[in-house]
Amino acid sequence: MIDHIATHFTLSRHREAAAIGRRLAIETRYLCRPFEVAHEVARAGQSNPDFAAAAVAAALREAGLAVGDIGYLIGHTTTPLQPLPGNIAFVADRLGYGGxxxxxxQACTGFANALMIAFGLLAMPGAQPVAIVGSETGSLFFDPNDADRCPGQCVNLVQMGDGAGAIVLGPGGGRASIEAAWFGAIGLNRATGLQASAETPRTFGHDFATILASGAQLFEAGKGAAAQHGVELDGVDTIIPHQVSGRIGRQAAAHFGLPAERFSVNADRLGNTGSAAIWLALAELRRAGPARGSRTLILGAEATKFMHGGFVYEHG
Structure with missing residues (x-):
């Protein structure tokens, strides 16, 4: 992709971009656009709602449910098809869901707030299953001509991936379970680390120094929140950190003093998929067939206003 951008657009920093990719340990990721022109829409059938609807449909098949069985549909994304109507309305159209x-x-911790809402819905008498989907098509928010003008865009070029992941939660009694979920923030009165401003609505701006400095704080905030729910890092079998880079597992392991093999990472192959990252990582873990009763701790975080969230997944 770096060579393609350098050939089709003005990118004198292609060696720098390649070096950033190696430093982030991101080797591959999927993009919904071909990068033939600077501003383009997704390929046919690969828009944000297309990805999200396909992910929900796959989760329903795995659960043995039909679209009509859903009591509520929750989506989270930072790269919607358009500002209004909401992206999830188009997802509902594609699914044929009228509920x-x-x-x-919200980006990388949207999963946590979605769980807070779903737990409340599922606690009601007669509750039906709740579907949650996180989806991103961030490549549409990247202008390849900006890579030379703004060095930080080289990071966006090699780091971000497109995709969607979904989960279906039932009112109880299933073999697998999600518990001890939380959402928190440490960004009060702090400048944003990541934003899409009104002046540049289709461009993500990163304050990389601020993001880097916040990493350890977010690690500790997540660990502390888990402890408040009675969950210690030594008491789980696997830890899924937010998939910001292919090195995040080793970085988290070093920070917590734990073996690197305890951490599950797919960002080296998928990139940072934002809202989709945690659900994609959990789906991959489930496909790997962990032992029944094994417990996985999710430690999500995002740099927009330094939020964190997580939960414990027990495999059934």
Missing amino acids: PHLELR
Whole structure:
């Protein structure tokens, strides 16, 4: 992709971009656009709602449920098809779902707030299953001509991936379970680390120094929140950190003083998929067939306003 951008657009920093990719240990990721022109839409059938609807449909098949069995549909994304109507409305169209739905405009910790809402819905008498989907098509928010003008865009070029992941939660009694979920923030009165401003609405701006400095704080905030729920890092079999880079597992292991093999990472192959990252990582873990009763701790985080969230997954 770096060579393609250098050939089709003005990118004198292609060696720098390649070096950034190696430093982030991101080797491959999927993109919904061909990068033939600077501003383009997704390939046919690969828009954000297309990805999200396909992910929900796959989760329903795995659960043995039909679309009509869903009591609520929750989406979270930072790269919607358009500002209004919400992205999740188009997802509902593609699924043929006529029930209630809502959307969170939140990136890497949208999964945590979605769980808070789902838990409340599922606690009601007669509750039906709740589907949650996180989806991103961030490559559409990248102008390849900006890579030379703004060095930080080289990071976006090699780091971000497109995709969607979904989960279906039932009111109880299933073989697998999610518990001890939380959402928190340490960004009060702090400048944003990641934003898409009104002046540049289709461009993500990163304050990389601020993001880097916050990493250890978010690790500790997540560990502390888990401990408040009675979960210690030594008491779980696997830890899934937010998939910001292919090195995040080793970095988290070094920070916590734990073996690197305890951490599950797919960002080296998928890149940072934002809202989709945690659900994709959990789906990959489930496909690997962990032992029944094994416990996985999810430690999500994001740099927009330094939020964190997580939960414990027990495999059934």
